[in-house]
Amino acid sequence: MSQDYLIIKGMPGTGKTSTIVALVRLLSSMGNSVLLTSYTHSAIDNILLKLKDHMSFVRIGQEGRIHPNLKEFSFENWTKDFSTVNQFKTFMNEQMVVATTCLGINHAIFKVRKFDICIVDEASQINQIACLGPLFHAKKFILVGDDKQLPPLVVNEKAR
Numbered sequence: 001m002s003q004d005y006l007i008i009k010g011m012p013g014t015g016k017t018s019t020i021v022a023l024v025r026l027l028s029s030m031g032n033s034v035l036l037t038s039y040t041h042s043a044i045d046n047i048l049l050k051l052k053d054h055m056s057f058v059r060i061g062q063e064g065r066i067h068p069n070l071k072e073f074s075f076e077n078w079t080k081d082f083s084t085v086n087q088f089k090t091f092m093n094e095q096m097v098v099a100t101t102c103l104g105i106n107h108a109i110f111k112v113r114k115f116d117i118c119i120v121d122e123a124s125q126i127n128q129i130a131c132l133g134p135l136f137h138a139k140k141f142i143l144v145g146d147d148k149q150l151p152p153l154v155v156n157e158k159a160r
Contacts, residue, residue: 007123008144016144020121021050023142027117028055028096036099037134038121041065044099047121048073057097060107075107102126105133117142124149 010016020036024047027034036057038044045067048059052070059066059073066074082088092098092109100107102120118138120131124145135141 004140006142008142009147011146011148016146017047017050017121020047020119020144023119024051024097025054031096032116033095033113034097035115035118035134035138036097036121037102037104037118039102039126039130040122041067041101043121044101045070048099051097055097056095057099058092058095058109060098060100060104060109075109100134102130102134105137110137114138116140120144 008016008019024034024036036044036047041061044059044061048057048070049067051057052073057073058075058078059070060075063071063074063076071077079088079091082091088108089112092113098109098113098115115138118134118141120126120134120141120143122145123131123143124147131143
């Protein structure tokens with residue numbers, strides 16, 4: 001059994017999302033910081049909608065792509081009154097759970113923060129290059145998906 005990664009594989013309806021929700025709650029309650037990521041905004045938001053009544057988190061992403069019921073957790077909302085870099089750094093270092101898409105790792109938080117665990121939802125739908133980015137920002141990772149479901153989202157046929 002591996003010490004630094006875990007793969008959770010399951011068919012549709014087997015409870016992968018519920019498992020992720022339980023893992024995020026458990027890991028953060030144990031003092032582990034969690035980076036939650038997926039290729040799509042909707043996958044992240046589905047998980048966060050189940051977490052929002054139980055814990056705090058930061059949702060990084062374009063305001064227009066974030067579910068309306070999660071706007072209060074957006075990075076922009078949390079930091080709108082910050083006036084110094086130190087406020088920003090302190091706030092980000094205190095956050096136990098941060099969620100963004102795999103391509104959202106260019107955000108400034110990732111220059112000042114490393115996480116204990118990265119959870120990647122719908123991992124089978126993400127090409128390897130896009131998936132690697134978030135993994136570099138955590139000590140351990142958990143990939144969750146269904147390899148029998150959809151293939152990675154690739155626009156160019158040659159890239160497949």
